[in-house]
Amino acid sequence: MSELVIIGAGPAGLAASIAARECGLKVTLIDEFIKPGGRLLGQLYQERDGTWWNGIKETDKLVAQAEKLGVEITCGISVYHLNKHEHGWLVHTNHGSMQAPYVLLATGAAEYHVPMPGWTLPGVMSVGAAQVMTNVHRVKVGKKGMIIGANILSFAIMHELQLADLNIACMVLPPKNEISKSAAKPMEVMKSLLRASHLAPSPILRFGSRLLINESLCKLALRFLPKKGMSVWGIPIHLRKAAIEIVGNQQVEGVKVVDITMDGEPIKGTEEIVQVDFVCISGGLYPLAELAAVAGCPFHYIPELGGHIPQHNERMETPLKGLYVAGNITGIEGAKVAIAQGFVAGYSIAEHTGASRETAKRKLEEAMKNVKDIREKAIIQFYPNVKENRDKLYGAYQCI
Structure with missing residues (x-):
């Protein structure tokens, strides 16, 4: 019997398995996908120093390290239930049940749908699906496409698709409704993109990032955006246009777009159809935390971290004895933060079991500091004020 079952073999789960095994724990790592890596597999972007972050290569390093230490990695395993047992936790899967005194949920994030x-x-697909099809499965999803939804996620993936030689006609906003909310408001979208101005070679974005401190100047900049959109990597980004319908008979043939006001309302008489054969919809990410809910873990609703977050502390402990969380289930951040959190969880569990206690304690302190350092330097930040909201979450932590 394993001492620790980790659910999710993405960046956080892999890192946690390495940390726990370093301290001598017997670890089983499971994932429902066909291979380990999670969302890390699809990532490819350029660092500030000009080097490239290649998710597949980073995954290979983590997997090799975990396997060398003797971590048991099994893919194609889906977990549908998790409940407390007198000797720990019972993890119910499509391949039977397993028992362990400690369980780490590293289930990551899922994409919001914008119908x-x-x-x-x-x-029609989510932008994350296009990323996986392109970067993981090496499948070209179409000849010419459009991205609906302008956010940090679609911004980063748009460049990855372009690097894979996909023709992206443009990026527009989604239609304004109860689901899209602020994602359909040009002003809110512009603010979010300006926070990522360092990612793109766009003079407008680089100049615009200086306007964030002045609401009036930001509105003025948005009002006078070029009709052809602002160019990012040669792709037009239209913050004053929204998609209102995807058209086609048997498959995508085009997208009907319309000019919108500063509040996201459509302007009658400005409708046009942009011919494309694939569409990527991006509504952003939220923590994939259903298993934590099934287990009975309390939650906090923090929109600035992506939504409903399982209650946990800086050591990645939940109030439920033996249950830990790490990665995007704890709030939406990048893969580097997820990896750092995974090491914290692994060492935290090891210290709690008493395995290599002094080593685990020392490495845990180093890992917790590393999370803060990586968060501060992160090139991709999905939400502003992450540190402040993390502090709020940790301050509200209570044991049951």
């Missing part, structure tokens, strides 16, 4: 007319046509 609109025509979104069930073949050729």
